[in-house]
Amino acid sequence: MAAKLGEIPADFESINEKGETVRFSDMKGKGPFVIFFYPQDFTGVCTKEACSFRDSHEVFLKAGASVYGVSSDSVKSHVDFIEKNRLPFSLLADEGGKLRKLWKVPKGGLMPGRVTYVFDQEGRIHTVFEGVLKDKEHMEKALEMVQKLAAEPKQAVVAPAQAE
16 A cells, blocks of 8 residues: 555655755655656656657646656666656656655555655645556646645645733
């Protein structure tokens, strides 16, 4: 079973396609965000999924959301995958599958599993989609949830009154 709704998953560090260290804790506080785990660069279904996020990337940005893809492929493979498919979002290298294990992403048969997480701005899991869905369904459902989160009124943080 993947990480659960309402949880804030364990922090992690990974390397993106630019060779930069990316931390889950750095994603929080900027608005909703999406992390989708996919099995492998350059495979048919994975390419369709990544390209569906690419084709709707501007809509995610308008909702204030960031998108990150994660697979066990190398940084070099991610660079090539991004260039070939003109992907405008970061891909994180999870070589050895440590992040998958940490977040309990289930296997999809012989391949690593496919799970999409939608997070609120505090980093709490708002929605989880597991397994292979039809065509662009992971992206469409993630976008719908991000737009709902963006439309929710922000809770004002009120500091306690100081005693005089």
